[in-house]
Amino acid sequence: MTINRRTPGKRIASFVRDWSLPRQLAGEPSKSTAAKSTTSEKLQPRLKLADKVGTSICPYCAVGCAQLIYARNGKVIHVEGDPRSPVNGGRLCPKGAATMGLLNNPERLTTVKYRRPHATDWEEVPLDWAMERIARLTKQTRDETFVEKLADGTVVNHTLGIGVLGGATLDNEENYLMKKVFGGGLGVVAIENQARP
Amino acid sequence: MSQWDLVNSDVILVMGSNMAENHPIAFRFVVEAKQRGATIIHVDPRFTRTSALADIYAPIRSGTDIAFLGGIVRYLLENDLWFREYALPYTNLSTIIEDGFQAPEEFDGLFSGWDEEKHSYKMDSWQYEGMVVPTANADHSVEVSDPEKKHEMTKRPPRRDETLQDPNCVYQIMRRRFAAYTPEMVERVTGCPKESFVKIAEAMAKNSGRERTGAVCYALGWTHHTTGSQMIRAATIMQGLLGNMGRPGGGVLALRGHCSIQGSTDIPTLYEMLPTYLAQPKAAKHPTLETYLEEETVPTGWWTNLPKYMVSLLKAWYGEHATKENEFGYQWLPKIVGDHSQFPMTFAMTDGFMRGMFVIGQNTVVGGMNAKLVQKGLAGLDWLVVRDSHEVETATFWKKGTLISEGEMKPEDIATEIFLMPASLPGEKAGTFTNTQRLVQWHDKVVDGPGDSRSDLSFVFHLARRLKELYAESTEKRDEPIRKLTLDYPVIGPLEDPDSEAVLQEINGYTTADRKLVSGFKALKDDGSTACGGWAYSGLFPEEGKNLTRSRKADGPDGNGAHHGWAFAWPSNRRTLYNRASADPEGKPWSERKKMIWWDEAEGKWTGLDIPDYVEDKAPGYRPDWSKEQTGMDAISGSDPFIMMPDGRMALFTPAGLKDGPLPAHYEPVETPAKNAFYKAQSNPAAKRFHRKGNALHEVADKQYPYALTTYRLTEHHTAGAPTRGVPTTAELQPESFAEIPPELAEKLGVRTLDWVVLSTKRGEVETRAMVTERLRPLTIDGSTVYEIGMPWHFGWAGYATGDIANILTSIVADPNVSMHEAKALTCNLRKGRLRRHHEGVEA
C-alpha cells in the first residue's frame, strides 16, 4: 500500500491542475489536450512494455488471420491482428481476439495427469515417466498386434491395434512427423484427423 | 482461389456455409465485393447473418443441394446461357463416352455398372470411348475390367464431337441427366420457391463470360452429407459451364474449419494418403514398388511425374537405407486393407481389436459422430494418450461422460489407462499452418508453454527416439521400419526440442549427396538422388536461410494484388490454380478487366499477374504429335489448361475419381422426412452404412422422428470447443447450448424460448434450451409441411460454456468417396421437458 504524503493544499492544487472542465470551458478539445492529466501523461501503451514480439497465425479457423504476439518476461501480454496481412489487415474475429485469453488461461494443463485402470481420479505424474510408459505400451501393443502377412500370403506389414487421431489444429511439421513415425516407422494405418468429422 | 480475390467477383454464391458467422474475416471480402457492385446470394436452411447481408436469400431443406444446383445446370444448358468459348475447349463437354453408359433417370436411380453384391460400381461404361481414364486421386482406383486401357490415352486424344450432336457426348448426356431438374421440381424437393431459384440461376448466368466471373463459397454444409462430394461436384460443373475456373474472381472456395486442416489434408494425418496426395499403398493392388508406380502413375498430364515424388518421399523417410535394391524401403510402409478412417475406428475400438490410441489436439467425444458409441469405444481401449491444452471431454469420459451420467457404467468398470498431457499452442512453438486457400504461413515461438507443455512435434520426436532405443537390439524384420527411419533433426535448448525448420526443409526436399535444398518439385528425381517429404510443398524453402513461409511482404497499392511476397502458396507459390484458363485458347486474356496470365509471343513464355500454372514455354498452338506415343505433358495441347487431368480438360463428367457416379444425382439424406421425388433409389446407393448395435437408423419419413435436424457452428466457439468453452471471453459470449426451433413447431408443442426441450434419435437423447426463431421456416416439401430444427454442436461438459453433446444424436453413415458423415441432415424427435438424469422427478 502506498501512503499518500501530500498535504491537503497540494492535493487541491493537483486536483485543480488536472480538472478537465475549466480547460474545456476555455475551449480546449475534450478529447485531446483538455483530457490530459498527471496520470495520463505517465500512461504508455502496453506494447511498449514488451521485450519480445513474434508473428503468429490465429489458432482457430482456416481463414489464417495473421497475429502479432507481444511478450514480457516470457509471458504473453498482448495479441493483435497483424495489420500487414492481406488476409485480415489487422482484424480478428471474436475467436481470434480471444487468443491471449487462450494462451494465458489459468485453466491450462501444466502437468501430466494419469489415470490408472479402474481408478476414480487422476494422479499427477512426471513427464519423463509418462513418456517412458507410453513408449513401452506402444511397443507392447505394436508387437502383439503387428501383422506381416494376411492368411492368403498378402504382405501388409501393419498394425490395426493402434489408432492416431488429430492433426487439423497442429503444424504441418507435426502432421508430417506423426505420419512418418506412426505410419512409416511403426506400421500404424488408422491415422486420422478432423478432415472427416 | 485466394480469399482476397473474392473482391474481383461479380457474383458470389454462398451455399453450404454461414460465412459471415463462421469465417467472419473472410466474409469481409464478400462485403467488399458487394460494395463494388457484386450480387451476393445465400442459399441455406437457416436465415443467418450471411443471409442478412446477401442480395438474394433462398431457404432450402438440408441435404437437397444437388437438386438445387442440378436445377441451375439444367437452366444454363436449356437456355443456352453457358460460356461456350470457354467450356467447349476447356472442359470435356464434347468428349464421347462409352455407348453403354446409363444414368439414373434411365436406370432406377442408379448409374450403369452397379454391382448389388459388392455394393459398388464397375466403371467400364463411364469411360471415354475406347480408353480408360486413370485418376491419381489417392484411394480412388478406376474399377474397370481392363485397366491397361489407360495407355490408350498415350496413343490418341479422346474422340470428341465439337458440334455437340453425338448422343454419347458429355453435353448430350448432361442435358438428359438434368432434364428433370426443372424449377418446379427444385421447389418441390428443396422447398425453395421457384421464383427465388430462377432469380439465382439468372444472376449466375448474367455474371459469366469474358467480362464477368463468379465464385462459390462453401463449407461443412456441403461436406457433411452422404452425397457431399457430389454436391461440390455439382457446383464445379456449374462453374465449368460458366467459365469461372482459373480466372480472377472465379472459383470454388472451400471454407475450412481448423487453422491447419488444409495442411493436415495435404501433409495428411489421414489413412489413405501419403504426403501431398500420393496413395497409401493398398495390400491387394500394390505388392511392390513397381506395381505401385505402374498402378498409380497416370501416363498423360502432370501426374506422370509421380514416381519422382514417391521415390523422393521414401528417401526422406528411410534415408541411406532406402536403396534401389530394396525398392527404396517400400516394403516398410504399412499397407491398407480397407477403410481405416475415423468411423470404422470407432467400431474397431468397440470390437476390441484397436487397443491403444493417441488423440492429439482433437476432441473426438464431442466432435465424433454417435458420441455415445465413441465413448464406449474409448472405454474398451487398453490405453489412451490425450494431448491438449485443456482438460477435454475425450480425456474425462471415464468420470464425467455420458455412460456415467446415464448410469450405464461406473468409473471403476473402465479399465483404460489414460494419460492427459499438456500441449503447447501456437505462440509457444514454431511451425507452419496451411490456411483454406493453400497459403503456408509460419508462426514464431514467442514464449514457452506453461509447465510441462511440449509441442506435439517434440512429443512425437521424443517418443520415436525412445522407441528407436527400445528396438535398437531387435533383429526382427518387422522392426526394421522404426530402426531405419530417419530422425536426425537438430535439437534446440535444454529440452531438446526438434528444430521445426529442419522438418520443413525435409518437406521441401534436398539432394541426397550433399543435402542441398531443392528449388522446387521440378528438381526431384526417381533414382534416389533427391529426398522430399511432400512434393507439392517443394519450393517453400528453396535455399538455406530462405524460409518463404515466413515472408511477410504484402503488395502495396501498386502491386498486382496476388501478394506473392506474403507467405507461400503451394504449388510453386501460385495463387490461382489452373490459371491458364484465365486466357483464351490463343493465350490472350478474355478481357482487360479479367486478365491474369497470358502468352508473351516475343518472349515465348507465359507471363502475367500470377505465377503460371502451366509449362512456362508451352505455346498455345502446341499440339501433340499423335503419329507417335505421347506421354506426360507432351500429350497435353497448349490450349488445355487443366494439367493435372489426363486429357488436360476439366472433367464435367468424371470417368474416374468418384465412387458414386460420374455425374451428381439427387439422393435424399439417409435419414429424411421426404421420399426421393426424382428416382426409385431413395438415398445414395453407394453410401457406407454400418448396421451395428447402437447405430440404428430411422425409416424414411419416420413418424417417431418426424423433424429434420441440422447441426452447425457459432462465431464464438471453435469446433469441439476445447479452445473456447474454457476461455472466459468466448464462453461468456455463448454460454450455453440451445436448439433453434421454428415458431410454428414451437406453438404446436407448447414450447417457448428458454424452455428445456429434449431432442432424441435412435442413438440417444439430449436436453437443451429452446430458442424459438423465425430464422428457420417451415418448408412445403412435396405438398406437406416439414419443420427443420437446428442445433450447434460445440458443447460438452468441460469448460464454462456447457451443454449436452449434439453428436449423441448423429449416426455413423458415410459418403462413399471420402467417408464423411451426415451431421448436416438427419431426423429427430423433439419434446418439451428435461432428461431424468439431470432432474429426477421433473416431468420428462
Ligand code: SF4
Ligand atoms: S480471427 Fe477468426 S476468422 Fe480469422 S483465423 Fe481466427 S477464427 Fe478465423
